[in-house]
Every structure is written in structure tokens, then in C-alpha cells.
Amino acid sequence: MSTPLLDVTGLCKTYGTNVAVSDLSFTLPAGGSLGLVGESGSGKTTTARMLIGLERPDRGQILVKGEPLAAASRLARAKAVQIVFQDPYLSLDPRLTIRAALDDVLRLHRHPDRAARVTELLDQVGLGAREAAAKPRGLSGGQRQRAAIARALAVEPDVLVLDEAVSALDVSIQAQVLNVLADIRRETGIGIVFVSHDLAVVRYLCDEALVLHRGVVVERGAIEALLTDPQDPYTRLLISSVPHAGWSPEEISEQRRALQQRS
Amino acid sequence: MNTLLDIKGLTVAMAGLGRPILDEVSLAVHDGEAVALVGESGSGKSVTARTALGLFPGGATVSGSVVVGGTEVVAAGPGDLRRVRTSVASMIFQDPRAGVNPVRRIGDFLTEPLRRIQGRSKAEATAQALELLGAVGMPDPPRHLRQFPHELSGGMLQRVMIAYALTADPRLLLCDEPTTALDVTTQAEIMAILGRLRRDRGLGILLITHDLDLAASVCDRVYVMYAGRIMEAAPSAALTSVPRHPYTRGLLGSAPPLTGPMPRLAPIPGAPLGLAEAVSGCPFAARCAHVVPGLCDATTPTLERHGDSQVACLRAAELIDETQGEGLR
Numbered sequence: 265m266s267t268p269l270l271d272v273t274g275l276c277k278t279y280g281t282n283v284a285v286s287d288l289s290f291t292l293p294a295g296g297s298l299g300l301v302g303e304s305g306s307g308k309t310t311t312a313r314m315l316i317g318l319e320r321p322d323r324g325q326i327l328v329k330g331e332p333l334a335a336a337s338r339l340a341r342a343k344a345v346q347i348v349f350q351d352p353y354l355s356l357d358p359r360l361t362i363r364a365a366l367d368d369v370l371r372l373h374r375h376p377d378r379a380a381r382v383t384e385l386l387d388q389v390g391l392g393a394r395e396a397a398a399k400p401r402g403l404s405g406g407q408r409q410r411a412a413i414a415r416a417l418a419v420e421p422d423v424l425v426l427d428e429a430v431s432a433l434d435v436s437i438q439a440q441v442l443n444v445l446a447d448i449r450r451e452t453g454i455g456i457v458f459v460s461h462d463l464a465v466v467r468y469l470c471d472e473a474l475v476l477h478r479g480v481v482v483e484r485g486a487i488e489a490l491l492t493d494p495q496d497p498y499t500r501l502l503i504s505s506v507p508h509a510g511w512s513p514e515e516i517s518e519q520r521r522a523l524q525q526r527s
Numbered sequence: 528m529n530t531l532l533d534i535k536g537l538t539v540a541m542a543g544l545g546r547p548i549l550d551e552v553s554l555a556v557h558d559g560e561a562v563a564l565v566g567e568s569g570s571g572k573s574v575t576a577r578t579a580l581g582l583f584p585g586g587a588t589v590s591g592s593v594v595v596g597g598t599e600v601v602a603a604g605p606g607d608l609r610r611v612r613t614s615v616a617s618m619i620f621q622d623p624r625a626g627v628n629p630v631r632r633i634g635d636f637l638t639e640p641l642r643r644i645q646g647r648s649k650a651e652a653t654a655q656a657l658e659l660l661g662a663v664g665m666p667d668p669p670r671h672l673r674q675f676p677h678e679l680s681g682g683m684l685q686r687v688m689i690a691y692a693l694t695a696d697p698r699l700l701l702c703d704e705p706t707t708a709l710d711v712t713t714q715a716e717i718m719a720i721l722g723r724l725r726r727d728r729g730l731g732i733l734l735i736t737h738d739l740d741l742a743a744s745v746c747d748r749v750y751v752m753y754a755g756r757i758m759e760a761a762p763s764a765a766l767t768s769v770p771r772h773p774y775t776r777g778l779l780g781s782a783p784p785l786t787g788p789m790p791r792l793a794p795i796p797g798a799p800l801g802l803a804e805a806v807s808g809c810p811f812a813a814r815c816a817h818v819v820p821g822l823c824d825a826t827t828p829t830l831e832r833h834g835d836s837q838v839a840c841l842r843a844a845e846l847i848d849e850t851q852g853e854g855l856r
Contacts, residue, residue: 303710439781439794513719
């Protein structure tokens, strides 16, 4: 078997007395797409931050293509894993045009043909010349998120971490960005770790998923199996919480209380 | 049936904008009815809800009528507005933390309007605050009265905000994205509480949301709004089973399904219309797959009845024939 893109073993992180992530392990095969599903406090964002080196795990190891992430140099780490956050307004430099922001990344990584690569990136995420010349505040939320995705893809990372990257977008725009991500996945074979609370969106983009609850993985598996035959009561609660015809919020509240009393 | 909120032909415009913020909006909420107003950012859904409290954007020109519990609030005097806000309609918002003073206890927060506006004694106000916290399903009301907002989770604090809204003993509860900032499982709790209040107190509810599935699953009727206009109004079941406006269909087709086949998403192209952009004809024409040049960009469609629904689309009748049997959601 070939070396997985990501091999995470026994990851732990605590803040004071709060356990954010406890003994998390997973692998991401080449070209794979893994969903990390959970609500606030589940440890999904902490995990995402550890994957890109913004947080240092207390214990455990992250291997990217068999090499420990912690030992890599800063630029090597940037080429290994990139991230797109929920709010691109906070992650893009407000003073730079989108073209300049992309160019900056490429210059830092000594890319041989920056202009051509910038054009390629803009094309990949569906941004035109007008958007390339605009600063973040001149763009809509969906366009900014496309720009953030282009910036993350610039150095051709092995793994792209998406932390609630489509959650703040309007539904019609969210669908556009999801299609951009699905195309990128198909065309580049990049590994994707998709952090989200939205099971339907995870289903659209991922083959497998982990369900996190209070820092612990309560269930993992192929996304279709997970959705059609959930084993853990928390997974069942998450699935039934999604509004649908004949939805009974009362029943779900009872289910939730029963779960809380047990833990 | 008693009409709690009756908005008729409401237009809110401001100088310097390309289009009106609200354009000929008509909407009604009856006693004990749950009605949803669905739309994307900038569609005017929050502005519409706020007009029910007599809150209009500063400097705006307002025409049309907004009658709340029998009182006209467009151009109403301070006395009428005060009466509407303190005894007919209350509002809860998306972020409960933004609406509460972080350095005051929950008990002070809840008893202040009861004492100062409703004129209760201290003991009466405390007793009523306890009762309201119980009504919104807080587990330990006496303890919560002594707590500060930071000691409560977002879901718990949203319940406190609902209790606060109930201090006015309203007949109409305006809920502006009340669960958008909350976890999915907490959303169900809040919806269950709103459902119970509606049943027990006969509250009318206007739910503002961007989530069409949520709207259709908890409300009796749904209004779909786009660029300041109502595009479609229908009973929930009719809206999701036979969406008639291309925009409604686009919204339904934009959300990936949780079960069944997973086709590639067919998003609506382009982006929602900004306030600076001028409109001629149908505001959705620029993004619509069924647009007919010369027709849709020339005539502004008004709501017409088709089956159980009201649809603002010039091609609604032909499109229904066209899509019949295609198995659209």
C-alpha cells in the first residue's frame, strides 16, 4: 500500500483543564476526502489548526506522506498542508488585490512562472480579470472565498483543510463553491480534510467521515454507510436534527436530553 | 381568523440606491400561525420583520401599510409604537450575546421590563421571570436568575432572549434567524420551544431564515423573498413539493440532499442583486434559466395564484407545464 497523504495518530490537545481533542487518529489516502463532523466544542477546529501547525499537539503525531509535520521547515509545511477558513475577510490581506495576494505566495515559494500560475489559479476557482484586480472588500462573500481557495492551492499543497469554508455563504453561492471544490478535487487529486457541521455538505464532498463529540471520535466510516446506518446515538441525533418534511423538533430535544443525561 | 400582522404594498426606498430595499411587499401572519420569510443576504427579509415594530431604516421613504394587532405603524406616533412594542409584538435575533448586557445578571435583565414597562412589583416580576424561564425549558430557573450571560451557552442564552421577548406577553413573535448561530441539535431545541409557545399561548410566529428546509418543516406557510420582493408564497408542503418560481427551485436545488441520489449541484448562476444595482422587470431575470429577453426584463411580475401558491413570475403557467413529470423536487 502506498504511503497515505496524512497519517495522524493519537492526537491530544488540552487547554487548561479542557480536553479539546483526545486521542484522535485517522489516515487520509492519496486523493481522499475526509469529513470531520461535529458541533461547537467537538474539537474539529482544534484538529484543523493542528494539521496546519497553528497549534502544537500535546501528544501524538502528524505524518504528511510519511514525514513528521513538526520537523518540516516553514515553507515545506506550507507546501504540505493549506487551509481555508470560514471567513475569508479575516484571512485575506485587505490592502492587496487578489492577483497580488496570489503572486506574493508564489514569490515566497520561488515559483518559476508566477504570472501563468496566477491565471491558472484564477481560472480554476472561476474568478475573472475584474475580481483579480479587486481588493477583498470589493468582492462578494462567495468571490472572497474563491480567492481564499486559490491562495491555498497556489503552492500545490498535498492536503487542503477546509474549516467550515462554505458555512457563511448564501445557499446559492454555497452550491457554486461546492462545485468548484468538487472540480478541484477531481482535477488535482488533492487530499481534502473538510471540517463542517453540515452532514449534507460533507456527503457532497467526502468519501469518509469522522463524527466528533467533545473531542472524541464517536463514529467513523464511509459517509453513505454512516448516514444510512449510524451506530452511535450522537450520530443519529446529528442526522435527525437536519430539518426535513415531517420533522419533529420535540422528539429531537428528547433524544438530545437522553444523550446528555447518559454522559 | 384574527390577523396579527398585515403588511400591504410596503415599499421602503432610500435615495442613492439603485433599487428599493422593499418593493411592494405584502405579507400576513394570523393568530397562532407560524409563517416563514425565506431569502438570501440582502433580500430584505430582516427589514420586513423590523417594520412590524415600526423600525424603518433611517432616512427611508416608506409607502404602503403595516398593521400590527390592529394598529397602523407606518407614520405612527410614539404612543402607538410603544403600545405595539410593549404588548403586541416582540423580536428575537440571531446573536443572543449581542442583545444582552454582559455585566448584569439574567434576573435583572428579565425583571427590568416587567417592572418598568409592565408595572409589576419586585416580587411579582421575579415570580414571572421564574415562570418564563420555565416556559422556555431552562432546567433550573432560580439558579439562572443569579447567573451572568457568560455562564450560559449560546442555546441557553437564546432561550433567555425568548423569555425576555415574552415579558411583553406578545401575540406576535418575530424571530430573525434565531438558530443560525447555534449548533444543529440546539436548533431543534429552540424550534421545539417556539412550537410549544405557539401551541400553549396561541402566539403567531414570523420566522426569518435563509434555510428553506427549516422553514418548510416548522411553518405553515412560507414566503420566498428576493431583492426586496416576494417571489413566491405558498403553504409549506406545496412549496417544497411543487416549487413554482425558478428562484425557489434554484434554492432547493442548491442544497445537497442528505439521502437519495447525489447529483452534481445545479447552483443559481451569479450573485444576489446588490442594493446599488437598478432593476428593470423581474429582479431575478439576470440569474434565471427561463428568462425571455424582452419580456422578463421589461415587465415586473406581480404575485398571481397558481394552484395553492402565489407566484411572481411571468412564465409561471408555462413553466409548470414544462416541468411536470420531470421529477423536480
